[in-house]
Amino acid sequence: MVVGMTLETFLQQLINGLSIGSLYALIAIGYTMVYGILRLINFAHGDIFMMAAYFTYFGIAVFFLPWYVTFFITIVLTILLGVGIERFAYRPLRDAPKTSLLISAIGVSFLLENLATYLFSGKPQAFPNFPLMTNPINFGSLTVQPVSILIPIVTFFIMIGLLFLINHTKVGMAMRAVSVDYDTAKLMGIKINGVISSTFAIGSGLAAVGAILWCMKYPSVLPLMGVVIGLKCFIAAVIGGIGNVKGAVLGGLILGFSEVLMVAFFPALTGYRDAVAFIILIIILLFLPNGLLGKKQVEKV
Amino acid sequence: MKKMLVLLLSLALVVPMVAGCSGSSTTAEDSDVIKIGVFEPLTGANAAGGELEVDGIELANQLRPEVLGKKVELVVADNKSDKAEATTAAARLIEKDKVVAVLGSWGSSLSIAAGDVVKTNEVPAVALSATNPQVTAGNDYYFRVCFLDPFQGTVMANYASKNLNAKKVAIIQEVSNDYSVGLAKFFTDAFVKLTGDPNAIVATGNYNTGDQDFTGILTNIKATNPDVIFAPGNYTESALIIKQARALGITAPFIGGDTWETNEFITVGGADVEGAVMSTFFDDTNPLTEAGKTFVAEYKKAYPDRENIPAVTALGYDGYMMTLDAIERAGSADPKAIRDALAATVDFEGATGMITIDANGDAQKTEAIIKVVKDGKFTYLDSVTVQ
């Protein structure tokens, strides 16, 4: 107790890790679903997340809409944005080499960042305050914001909902079919475009939910906020096994915990925190190329 | 067909460029305007700071639009908060626009990047709020109107030790920001000297520009129970740090540097940044000089809807006024003559205090303002003199 870490500090760090990890998880699901279907790293996903944060900011702080209306509008707009990106930037390239698709994704990401800088200026905007969610509560010597508890709960229920959707509904079945093989799915009478659009809709919707929760906890909105978060969440998806919803959640949590615990146990290395995600990624790819829960993929020859 | 189109498009991009280059403008002497370059980040990470300095420069230009009977024209170049762009922008100002002096930039590293350009082209530059010693070190053509990091670090260490009676301090620094790292170091040195306790810094946390989650480092710091937390760095991250610290139940006061003094610090930080203390260059409620009073009055006239006047705007104003003063004393718009006049500046009355340029090209200032956030405003708290 005298040297090193007290139990309270450790528990507090665990809560920190759970909260940030669940946020990573929520956004990672969007990556994993798109990758599962298109085999594409949707580089723009982090920027869709950023745009969602701006939508909410404008709704509440500029147009003074009630929060529930704003949240609804944010989710709808973000879904439209995600589906629109797929329609105009990815669909025309579906038969093109993968590299073109990837470059297009990077291009969309770059465009959204620059557009946001141009339209909303590079200055941070203050995200509206939600006192009910952010005023800390004490549990003994632990201090927790309600939003930090809300985040893991929301993530958990969204995961359950998605698993149900994928495994027990017609849309989910179609998604699984498309993710295995386009041509076969087409022969089975599945409308590929519809399935891909709905995947983007779900992924973007989750990005919107993630953005709202993220900004409640970290209330500043910036044009470049999605870049690092986007990368980390993609890494989370890879750690868990890309294409797998449970894997994305697991990966997000692992990433969140490792970051916070590295800070906790090696305070001298805190400057290297952003490198943790990449180091984990490379280790995972070397030893478990399909992630923790991913299926082995065999290339057809 | 498509490829030809691309080719034509590219040609359309390049040809005017080259044409524009070759037909470049007339030389400074035979023109009846004097051009001064404004070298600031208007996009990218430092955009907010850049805009504030430009405000001050433009205000000064409106007040004093002529020197030596010639009209002064400001040429604004955006250095995009990026070094490669910064050097090109500086070269463009000097070569293409033929400016006789350069003002800026917010962000020491951008000024350092331009240092070489102004030095080789022998055009003087005046840094406004760049506090890093390296901006002027070894460069005869770079001057500045603000104080330096070592001074600011000492001021805050004094404040923490004397006014706040702190014995144990935790530091949170932005490792990827030269300003923050420098200030943290100078603070540490001064504070350890003041308290005589080599272990007076009980914890150090590092973060990177753009980070949003600081709960990990803050939890560590909470465990060391410091009296004061010194967190110099970018205003957005700093505001988030303070917010998260309060959410974790950390009650120790936060102190920082001049970069905090932006409206975004308060809008992002909200009620949680109440009581945050920072050192800065200028206070509009207590102008130190007559020039300061004029500046405040003019600023309020120009921007009646703005509440407080950022210090960097005052520095922008001072930079312009000092440069014009030098041009007047030089009696010519020749860059070299202006440089010599700038170097010889003694007791120039600026809005932020009396400015005397020393051998390094730095403004010798002995007084810093301490401000605190009170009721959502930056409020004058104290002024500190350190020799």
Place this chain on the structure above:
Amino acid sequence: MENIQHRFGAYIKIHWKTIVFLGVVLITIGLLDQFVDSYIRRLLNLCAIYTIISLGMNLVNGFTGQFSLGQAGFMAVGAYTVAIFTVPIEARATIFYLAPMTPLLANIQLPFIVALLLGGLVSAGFAFLIGGPCLRLRGDYLAIATLGFSEIIRIVFTNTQTITNGALGIKSIPTITSLWWTYGIAIIIIVLMILLINSSYGRAFKSIREDEIAAEAMGVGLFKTKMTSFMIGAFFTGIGGGLFAALLGTVDPKQFYFTLTYNFLLIIVLGGLGSISGTVIASFVVTLGQEWLRFLDEPMAFGLDLPIFRPGLRMVVFSALLMVVVLFYRKGLMGTNELTWDFIGKKIKVIKSKFNRKKSASQGGDNK
């Protein structure tokens, strides 16, 4: 024997037009070096440096078909090597004023050209270390892993205070101003690229781009070949980074944020993945275009006070341009073709025939 002689000539055949062209280029550089001001000089230097770096990227991405996004990191390695080894020893104490430089390096100063080559080699060394784990990965994983490594390099450089001076960066690097440094090296690298690409190794690179499985079945060792390409690409990029540091006279970690890589991505996509001449042309178009488009950031563009012209518009236009190229001109300017005399001849013929057939030409031609 005679047969061999003849073929020897054919193997390194140089068209007389090429020699004339090279002469014209050299004279142009000489004239420009004499007469342009430092602003244009800086831009032209930047064009040459971006050409070098983009060629390094195109070798890996365009010719070998490995989608790597690590350019910024390799540039950083080259730039820092040059910075650390060329900064005057007497200036080091003032530059490393927070923490002194490690005694291992503090007293070593190298001539620029040696430091530059060393920068390329260290960069290739990093590529070797990075390639081990990364090059075994499938396409887009490679992209994200190389991007990750480039970020790791940046973060490490931010934190190694006594070697790189951390966030403070290094200034007072002796600068180059002559166009001969950058253009001389760019020309050498272009020639080396042409020779490499048209050798057995170049064909092996391209075979991997075309079909990895078939290449492997033809006896091409995937890992070794990719690694060779990756290291040569990193070497070029490191050299480019070193020149970049010497052009700016200062380096700091923030310059090498991974979005810097997007610049070069735009160049190679616009020029054509797998085209050397395309890369060279695109480097000039992008670098000069980016500078020329500055008017978009100025409120008074075209003498009109339109609110749409304000800082930031230039980058919007620029990123939109990338999207347009990717979506509508996927092969860029050159595709995988080169601007050879044959190619130009064919193009001229096509244009001529179109001109002759005026109306019927709308569908024909080179829109494949």
Place this chain on the structure above:
Amino acid sequence: MSLLKTENVVMQFGGVVAVNDLNIDIKKGELAALIGPNGAGKTTAFNVITGVYAPTKGKVLFSPVDSVGVTNEIDITARKPNKITNLGIARTFQNIRLFKELTVMENVLVATHQNVDFNFLSATLRLPKAIRGELKAKQDCELLLDRMGLIDLKDEKASSLPYGQQRHLEIARALATDPQLLLLDEPAAGMNPQETDELTDLILKLKTDFGLTIFMIEHHMDLVMEISDHIYVLDFGCTIAKGTPDQIQNDPKVIEAYLGVDADVED
């Protein structure tokens, strides 16, 4: 003397057994064929032999003659494809996999890259050793293209060739690796009877001229029966028959597999 042997090779993907207990023994100098209905696991067998897949169980043994004329049996199970090619097994692909953007000549030259005895530096700097090597490779490849009737097309892009010639180019490319064993995966697929006849002649000629051993997958029964020395029949991953064309043609199991007679009727 056997050139290639597989011993109890099993290849599973997840729960699916693509090849079950494959035992093949190809003698030096013979022409063997692998037949069977679609999805029987023929291409998978090729992929295991050439190292694309590592078998779940079993061994692949290869006995090439090395440069000094000594024959050694080498276990090539799960070796890298390029190493196996180096040892002397070359292949073509069922769905043509040429290097599309490269010229015909370049396609063939790639196959000689494994033999380069100079490094990339001497190649780039055009040192004499590299020049000699490149010239030698070019001469060899020109001869080969001439042989395959493709010499006039050597500077055309591979993708611009008509289908039949692409098949020829694939064979030329495989031959350029200087193999001892050539694996042909449905070389006559998509060809009309006349083209198939020409191909038959070509294969036989190549076999004698280059001293090759050939193992091929083919659906054209006429072709298979005409030129094969030995035939292996696969169905559902299992070897259901092996023997000479005569034996195979009269094997009830083969007839059943091809005619689709219900299994339990026979049992």
